[in-house]
Amino acid sequence: MANEKVDVVIVGAGASGSVYASVLAKAGKKVVLLDSGPDWELSDLISSEIWGRRVKPAGAPILLEGKNPMGYAAQAGWGVGGATLHYFANFPRLLPTDFRMKSEHGRGHDWPIAYEDVAPFYDKVARDIGVSGDAKAEEKWRPAGEPYPMPPMKTFRNGDIWLEA
């Protein structure tokens, strides 16, 4: 394995790296995917706020520098799969207005691209990973795009509350 030639090496097997590796492999490329930390078993992923911290970054603290340092450990993962080990499995889209914050709200900067430019890629990612839901019934706020490729899942009480909001 160490001397085997590959086409692509991807560092990080999280949401981006793993999907990218899958797309490349399907296209016939030989891919190596690298990640750090334990290779957790499914049975290790205990449903608990406390036990769930096992998959959060461990070891040396992350250096926080700069004018506006922001904590990172809460969003990151530790192990094969990266942050997808504990992500919320939601795929909300940016809204068209998010790309025009400066011109519409006088804050931050406008993006050099618009929602319409990225919408096809939202659709592609949804197809590749199998996002489920009913965009018309459940996400009245969602901007234009293809229907989700998978049917909606059963909602629980907190989901019902979000739907009512």
Add this chain to the structure above:
Amino acid sequence: MRWLLRQAELKSLWRPEKRGRATCRSAFDAHQGETLEALGETLVPQAREAGIAHYIDQQISMPPHEALLQARIFNIRPPFADFYRSAIVTIDESSRKLFGREFALLSAKDQHEFVDRMRQNKIEGWTGRSGGAVYAVLRADAVDVVYGTMEGYEALGVPYMPHIPPEKRW
């Protein structure tokens, strides 16, 4: 002499066996244990009975990468014991200046007053990690032991619905 008396007084307060916990080893002395319990109880009622001192004690006694403490998320530099011990020293120094006694020996009213000032970084002469940061970590620990378990969810009336239920609280 006064210190010895206070130690004896505190020892009578922090008795982990009263909460049904193992007592064979502890990273904290009686004073530190009682101070953690008093801080936890001030931040989240029931934290003392839920075992906040035991929880922190147990978690700082294992390798940092295995610890379940929120300190990991708050980017505290291991060993985590250093954070808790230095926080207790600073809290007691400030408590003596403000109220004339260590935090664990204050009335509940004064403990709340102290924590409120600590939360807002409004204690003069505070050293080490900011009062707000100490508040955030200790409060997170107290919330964990009171509400972060299956028993805590049940007490709140929230269905737990686990895919893989935890076999132990922590």
